[in-house]
Amino acid sequence: MQNLKIVPIPTAVAANVRATMKAPMYGFPAHREHPAAGRAPCRHCLKLIRPQVEELILFTHDAFHGLGVEPLPGPVYIHAEFCRAFAGNGHLPEEYVGQQLRFEAFGENRARLGEKRVEGTDGDELLQELFEQPGVRYVHVRSTTAGCYLFRVERGETNGNGCS
Numbered sequence: 001m002q003n004l005k006i007v008p009i010p011t012a013v014a015a016n017v018r019a020t021m022k023a024p025m026y027g028f029p030a031h032r033e034h035p036a037a038g039r040a041p042c043r044h045c046l047k048l049i050r051p052q053v054e055e056l057i058l059f060t061h062d063a064f065h066g067l068g069v070e071p072l073p074g075p076v077y078i079h080a081e082f083c084r085a086f087a088g089n090g091h092l093p094e095e096y097v098g099q100q101l102r103f104e105a106f107g108e109n110r111a112r113l114g115e116k117r118v119e120g121t122d123g124d125e126l127l128q129e130l131f132e133q134p135g136v137r138y139v140h141v142r143s144t145t146a147g148c149y150l151f152r153v154e155r156g157e158t159n160g161n162g163c164s
């Protein structure tokens, strides 16, 4: 078992969007609205935005920001109001277990090293398989229905005491 880390969008990005109602780096207007029918996962806390109760902000985000490759922006949601960044234990967050997801594994310079679809299979197990390949730096998780970026998975800290 490898230690993995689930990485949501940075808190600074979420705070910036809420404060300016513009997409960081792009300046495109962001939209605040009630979630439509269907799932609306917040890319910061990784929980679902509850229809009728909570509002979302839709904005343009580069999921590859900070990874040393050219941008590839796409639409994402966050909670319109403050929420805490996801801080889990490296397992697929419960909101995504059993969902139809696509895992895309990337190496240096966004080299695509593999892809797996999760449909009724154990997502954590598939992530482990992808990270067993040498050279995989991170995995992007997307929904297969909407195709939108959800979050990133990276290798976590290695446990040096031999007890992992």
Ligand SMILES: [Zn+2]
Residues within 6 Å of the ligand: 042, 043, 044, 045, 046, 047, 078, 079, 082, 083, 084
């Ligand atoms: Zn949230």
